[in-house]
Amino acid sequence: MSFYDSTPLGRILSRVSSDLSMIDVDIPFSLAFSVGGTMNFCSSLAVLAVVTWQVLIMAIPMVCVTIRLQRYYVAAAKEVMRMNGTTKSYLANHVAETVAGAVTVRAFEEEDRFFEKNLDLIDINASAFFHNFASNEWLILRLETISAALLSSAALCMVILPPGTFTSGFIGMALSYGLTLNSSLVYSIQSQCTIASQIISVERLNQYMHIQSEADEIVEGNRPPLNWPVAGKVEILDLKVLGKCQLREVVQEKDEGLNSSGKLAEYDEPMSLMKREESLFRKLVKEYWSHFQSAESH
Structure with missing residues (x-):
């Protein structure tokens, strides 16, 4: 249960909805389209090469430039896609919390603030999508320029061919x-x-698949004895108590506890306890010291 307590609901919803849908539907279709488009490009280039083999002189450097452009684009597109998934998780989490606490939001009249927060999260998520769209258009423009240059060179070679070839x-x-x-x-x-x-969706789901499992409810090698607990003991460490005074508020730090016999115990170094006016240890030492001095005087 620690995973669900520490992970926002929107992040879990993003994993099991959009990421899972992308793996089941989008990636198989994109893979099929990629293979079909690559085979179509290779066949078209082969037909041009049969007519004018000189076009290969222009095609080889164009393919190298295309690969460089693809790598440059993918490096940026991956990060933009990751930002899109992260901002979508924040948006889904905010919507889920708003719907669950709609009664409380209306009771405190905070509808406008939640509405503005929702619009801000939508703008942040849309910003990542617009950047992805802009980078996609940047790539398409350069690819079309390369294709036009390749086709122009092929047409030029056909024009200068001897008649009847x-x-x-x-x-x-x-x-x-x-x-x-x-x-x-x-x-x-x-x-x-x-x-x-x-x-990126596969990477995000793979991260959740390798989350450490919860410990067993009963660990046989770490079971308490049958008569546990033998004696009860409550420790209070770094306790801060707010004391109200007429002029100011005083924060008192106490390190105390209740042992099994119900007696109050203090936990700190002796010198630190001696510096505290309200320390029981200081009062006890002071009382013993006064008895010791009175015994010496007699």
């Missing part, structure tokens, strides 16, 4: 495949980056 129908088919190169590249890279971002 290929038929017009074959060249038209190659150009039609080249036009789909743009969307295929964007779709493939975007799906791969989406999978890399959605893997």
Whole structure:
């Protein structure tokens, strides 16, 4: 039960709702789309290479640049996705607590404050989503530029080919495949980056799967004796008592306890107890000292 006592409700709801749904539904579809887009891009590039092999000279550096852009985007997209999940947990936790304590909120007339807090949490969560959307558009713009440059180089090579090298129908088919190169590249890279971002949900659920289990209710090697407790003892450590005075409030610190016989006991160093005016130990030593001095005088 310590896990549920120390973990906010919104964080648990985020794990078992959005993260679990993303693993069951979103990741399989993104994986299928990524494989399909990659195969479509490779087939379109192969058709262009058959017509004009010179396009491979332009394609190889473009693929290297695409891989660099993908790695750069994924590094930022993962952190934005993690921020989105964290802020969503805060929002879900606030909504759950507000609904559960709606009667108390209305009794103290705090509806406006809770409403403003909810709007602030929505803005924070939407900010992470907007940053993810902006970074996605940044990647799409550069991928479309690379695809347009690759198609332009292929068309240029077809123009400078000697007459009669290929038929017009074959060249038209190659150009039609080249036009789909743009969307295929964007779709493939975007799906791969989406999978890399959605893997954060697997990481979050995997963290909960390896939480240390609760201890057994009964530990056989650590059982108390049958007649336990033999003697009761209550210790009061670092007790702070607020005493009301006419002029000011005095905070008194006491380290006391009740032993098994019901007598009051103090816990501290002897010198510290001697410095306290209200200490029983100080009064006892003072009384013994006065008796000792009176005995010596007689």
